[in-house]
Amino acid sequence: MRVVPLNRLLIQPTVQLSWIEQHRRIEFVLDAALQALFSRLWLLYQADSADTVPAFLTSALAQPFNLIDDDRLFALLVGADFIQQKHPQFRVELGQANLVWAI
Numbered sequence: 538m539r540v541v542p543l544n545r546l547l548i549q550p551t552v553q554l555s556w557i558e559q560h561r562r563i564e565f566v567l568d569a570a571l572q573a574l575f576s577r578l579w580l581l582y583q584a585d586s587a588d589t590v591p592a593f594l595t596s597a598l599a600q601p602f603n604l605i606d607d608d609r610l611f612a613l614l615v616g617a618d619f620i621q622q623k624h625p626q627f628r629v630e631l632g633q634a635n636l637v638w639a640i
Contacts, residue, residue, distance in 0.1 A: 538562040538637075547612050550619035557620055557627075557640055565613070565636040572636045575613045578602050579629050582614065590618050 539560040541548070546565065557563050567575075578599075587593035594604060604611045617638065621627040630637040 538564050540635075541565045543567060543609075546609050550616040553616045553638075554620050554623060557624075557638060562637060562639045564633075565638075567636050571609060574602065574607075574610055575636060576629070576631050578610060578614060579617060582618070590615055 539556040539562070541553075541556075541563055543566060546567075553563060581598045582590075582593050585593055585596060585598055587596055593599050602610060604614070613636075617627070617629065620638065620640070624640040627638065627640050630639060
């Protein structure tokens with residue numbers, strides 16, 4: 538498993554994809570508040586009828602997250618979506634000590 542500290546969170550989604558393809562899992566070391574925000578955002582995005590991140594960002598569901606001002610949350614959403622496009626079996630493992638993505 539690749540462990541990603543908070544200071545590497547804004548890394549390009551292509552790098553995240555490379556890591557997850559190599560290690561099958563990525564663990565993000567994040568505080569509980571950011572994990573909870575991302576978990577809620579990801580579940581809403583998955584349930585929304587928008588088929589792209591840009592379409593979702595203009596929806597009423599995304600507005601409370603104020604993603605224009607939260608680079609960390611935006612980076613997580615874009616990275617997760619990018620990986621899921623390449624690997625439909627992608628999953629976010631909730632309830633862990635840190636945020637875990639796996640394929």
